[in-house]
Amino acid sequence: AQSVTQLDSQVPVFEEAPVELRCNYSSSVSVYLFWYVQYPNQGLQLLLKYLSGSTLVKGINGFEAEFNKSQTSFHLRKPSVHISDTAEYFCAVSGEGTYKYIFGTGTRLKVLA
Amino acid sequence: DGGITQSPKYLFRKEGQNVTLSCEQNLNHDAMYWYRQDPGQGLRLIYYSQIVNDFQKGDIAEGYSVSREKKESFPLTVTSAQKNPTAFYLCASSIGVGRREAFFGQGTRLTVV
Numbered sequence: 154a155q156s157v158t159q160l161d162s163q164v165p166v167f168e169e170a171p172v173e174l175r176c177n178y179s180s181s182v183s184v185y186l187f188w189y190v191q192y193p194n195q196g197l198q199l200l201l202k203y204l205s206g207s208t209l210v211k212g213i214n215g216f217e218a219e220f221n222k223s224q225t226s227f228h229l230r231k232p233s234v235h236i237s238d239t240a241e242y243f244c245a246v247s248g249e250g251t252y253k254y255i256f257g258t259g260t261r262l263k264v265l266a
Numbered sequence: 267d268g269g270i271t272q273s274p275k276y277l278f279r280k281e282g283q284n285v286t287l288s289c290e291q292n293l294n295h296d297a298m299y300w301y302r303q304d305p306g307q308g309l310r311l312i313y314y315s316q317i318v319n320d321f322q323k324g325d326i327a328e329g330y331s332v333s334r335e336k337k338e339s340f341p342l343t344v345t346s347a348q349k350n351p352t353a354f355y356l357c358a359s360s361i362g363v364g365r366r367e368a369f370f371g372q373g374t375r376l377t378v379v
Binding site: 159162185187189194195196197198199202243245252253254255256257258259 | 270272297299324354358360362367370371372373375
């Protein structure tokens, strides 16, 4: 079975500071990992994905994530956040041979002026 | 533009009534999904469909029903058997087995009055 853990439910950070949102997963098969962003009352938008290859993945809006197989982690980072990054962020896992996507409980990022 | 359309955006239902949420995609995706989102609980899978005329229960299927008569459409019916239907419902689609991201609609907020 697959599962995803986002330990931080809320992360406050000042504008222009760096941020890291943590994601850990468990899976018995090869994994595909995703980060999505959700603004209030909207659907989810893909930020970035890891399917294979380089473990450092760059996405939209200056975000990046690093796949660490030994630590079963896929943490999301941004070196300098903006007010507009205030949103909820979801980590998700899928796997070889499965149609299902398993989502974490989300991390609410609040960027302070 | 290709995408997923959910309608309506807001829906009010009286207790004891069934209600159907619409989801249409023009991405030519084989797989479609319904998720329920509640605060602090992330996204929970209700039903998914890998192909026309086939669908499987997700983690919280009780009180819900679906159909997949056409590739582009995957409507969700919230029945009177669903004890706590007030939530944000998200429809998604993907090209197929695991190795691709899911694309999301803008969601339907259902409120029982």
